[in-house]
Amino acid sequence: MAEPLPSASIGGRPPDPQARERIVLITHDTRCALDTVVDLVNTAPEDDTAADGLPDVATLTDFVHNHEISDVGVLSDFDLSAVRKIRARFAAVFAAPDARTAAGQINDLVAAAGTTPRLTDHDGYDWHVHYFAPGASVADHLAADCGMALAFFVVAGEQERLRRCEAPDCRRAFVDLSRNRSRRYCDSRTCGNRLHVAAYRARRKEAAG
Ligand SMILES: [Zn+2]
Numbered sequence: 409m410a411e412p413l414p415s416a417s418i419g420g421r422p423p424d425p426q427a428r429e430r431i432v433l434i435t436h437d438t439r440c441a442l443d444t445v446v447d448l449v450n451t452a453p454e455d456d457t458a459a460d461g462l463p464d465v466a467t468l469t470d471f472v473h474n475h476e477i478s479d480v481g482v483l484s485d486f487d488l489s490a491v492r493k494i495r496a497r498f499a500a501v502f503a504a505p506d507a508r509t510a511a512g513q514i515n516d517l518v519a520a521a522g523t524t525p526r527l528t529d530h531d532g533y534d535w536h537v538h539y540f541a542p543g544a545s546v547a548d549h550l551a552a553d554c555g556m557a558l559a560f561f562v563v564a565g566e567q568e569r570l571r572r573c574e575a576p577d578c579r580r581a582f583v584d585l586s587r588n589r590s591r592r593y594c595d596s597r598t599c600g601n602r603l604h605v606a607a608y609r610a611r612r613k614e615a616a617g
């Protein structure tokens with residue numbers, strides 16, 4: 409299982425143990441799907457000069473393996489291009505200005521993928537629902553299960569927790585699981601810490617001068 413997303417660890421505060429319970433719908437699969445969709449969106453090149461984080465089928469195969477995406481057969485160039493298209497559509501959800509916009513985007517994603525909700529308790533996990541249709545391509549699998557994970561955030565009135573990092577030159581996607589929805593920076597490149605250190609040094613300098 410993927411490492412849990414860091415939550416509320418920016419700015420030297422200890423992680424908030426209750427932050428997760430506050431979003432009642434986060435089951436193991438929602439958690440995995442969130443980690444997966446954030447990682448997927450963040451493989452997109454940040455500008456024209458940057459390299460794509462999913463350059464070839466081998467990298468996509470690694471991604472599928474690392475995120476324990478089940479029931480996916482041998483991958484092809486078709487899968488790669490389909491996943492990149494899905495990635496762009498998920499990126500748009502993280503940039504959505506409001507819940508209505510996100511809801512429309514998520515509806516389109518999930519509808520195009522087709523879903524077959526079914527209960528499962530695989531691998532010793534408690535009962536939970538899988539959404540991807542049997543035999544779904546990896547792109548449809550991601551669209552269905554990650555799409556539904558994001559749908560639950562909209563249902564819970566928590567769409568604004570789906571964020572883009574506000575650090576200059578960043579814009580990585582992340583899910584803000586802090587108690588008061590106050591996270592502005594991703595952890596992936598320690599943007600928050602970097603900016604906090606800069607602010608701290610500036611204050612010190614001011615105090616010393
Ligand atoms: Zn599962």
Ligand SMILES: [Zn+2]
Nearest residue numbers: 573578594599
């Ligand atoms: Zn960042």
